[in-house]
Amino acid sequence: xLIFVYGNxxxxxxxxxRQMKDAFRVKFDPTGLNTxxxxxxxxxxxxxxxxxGAVRSLPFLGQKRxxxxxxxxxxxxxxxxDVWEKGFLNAPDSTITVFxxxxxxxxxxxxxxxxxxxxxxxxxxxxxPELEGAPLTRWVLDRVKARGGSIxxxxxxxxxxxVGGDLWQMDQEISKLVGFAGGAEITSVAVDELxxxxxxxxxxxxxxxxxxxxxxQAIRLLQEERLAGSDDHYLLTMLGRQVRILLAAxxxxxxxxxxxxxxLADALSIHPxxxxxALAQAKGFSLEHLKAVHDLLFDFDQRLKTxxxxxxxxxxxxxVKMMTE
Numbered sequence: 001x002l003i004f005v006y007g008n009x010x011x012x013x014x015x016x017x018r019q020m021k022d023a024f025r026v027k028f029d030p031t032g033l034n035t036x037x038x039x040x041x042x043x044x045x046x047x048x049x050x051x052x053g054a055v056r057s058l059p060f061l062g063q064k065r066x067x068x069x070x071x072x073x074x075x076x077x078x079x080x081x082d083v084w085e086k087g088f089l090n091a092p093d094s095t096i097t098v099f100x101x102x103x104x105x106x107x108x109x110x111x112x113x114x115x116x117x118x119x120x121x122x123x124x125x126x127x128x129p130e131l132e133g134a135p136l137t138r139w140v141l142d143r144v145k146a147r148g149g150s151i152x153x154x155x156x157x158x159x160x161x162x163v164g165g166d167l168w169q170m171d172q173e174i175s176k177l178v179g180f181a182g183g184a185e186i187t188s189v190a191v192d193e194l195x196x197x198x199x200x201x202x203x204x205x206x207x208x209x210x211x212x213x214x215x216x217q218a219i220r221l222l223q224e225e226r227l228a229g230s231d232d233h234y235l236l237t238m239l240g241r242q243v244r245i246l247l248a249a250x251x252x253x254x255x256x257x258x259x260x261x262x263x264l265a266d267a268l269s270i271h272p273x274x275x276x277x278a279l280a281q282a283k284g285f286s287l288e289h290l291k292a293v294h295d296l297l298f299d300f301d302q303r304l305k306t307x308x309x310x311x312x313x314x315x316x317x318x319x320v321k322m323m324t325e
Contacts, residue, residue, distance in 0.1 A: 006101035007128030011167035037068040052087035074103040078112040130165040149178035151186040211284030232311035249282035
């Protein structure tokens, strides 16, 4: 049996592998002698002889053997896959081979070794792409309930938007909120006070202030980011990324005033939440003004490389330029 557990949602991938390992030990391997994971110890490289030796071995005083292999499919070149393919396809029926992969689902499914093995007689695949939208909200709600808590709808939405698809952080934030609530419902106030905002969300808030010409708030947000340790070069990079997204959003709205967040998300291959924010912000600018801002951004990029302008000055001037049309 071959089992693929994969995707860029590494939290759910790891959780699924752990659940399978626990279930296998309860059913087949209470002593743990027939479960092995590669690479093991302090090794980082997968050795063909070691891995396939484990895959081909018969279980020790048991019915089944589980071999878990991390990040083999994604890292195997086509020229090297023949020995792996034959080894896995010729494994005894008593071996359950689990491929634990942390590559984005669609990308992994194109890998030569994945394509070669997916046609085997007994194959199971569990893809875990990063959650977003309604599936993310459902996951958060289920997690809160599993922790013995409850959450108000507005707080649920705020939590999903604030943390996004990073389930490692989300799991920690849920534990913190449930503990703080102490049996009561988690509120939006609690989310606002306790949950750390992602840098991307802070950039969204800054762009909201800029697009609505709220000068005092924009300057305050910039200063808060600097005091928090954000590098001005990175701030400029993020502002530049947002300007390019806004340009596309404004052009799309000029072409089709009824354009949706999904239209923009599909066109730019961005998260629908990012697209929704961009469409709202783009309404505060004209296409010509955004083009001028983009030209200024390109000019600053050139001048930064030659030392003619500092990163902090470039960020300040970019912000001023965006708010003056």
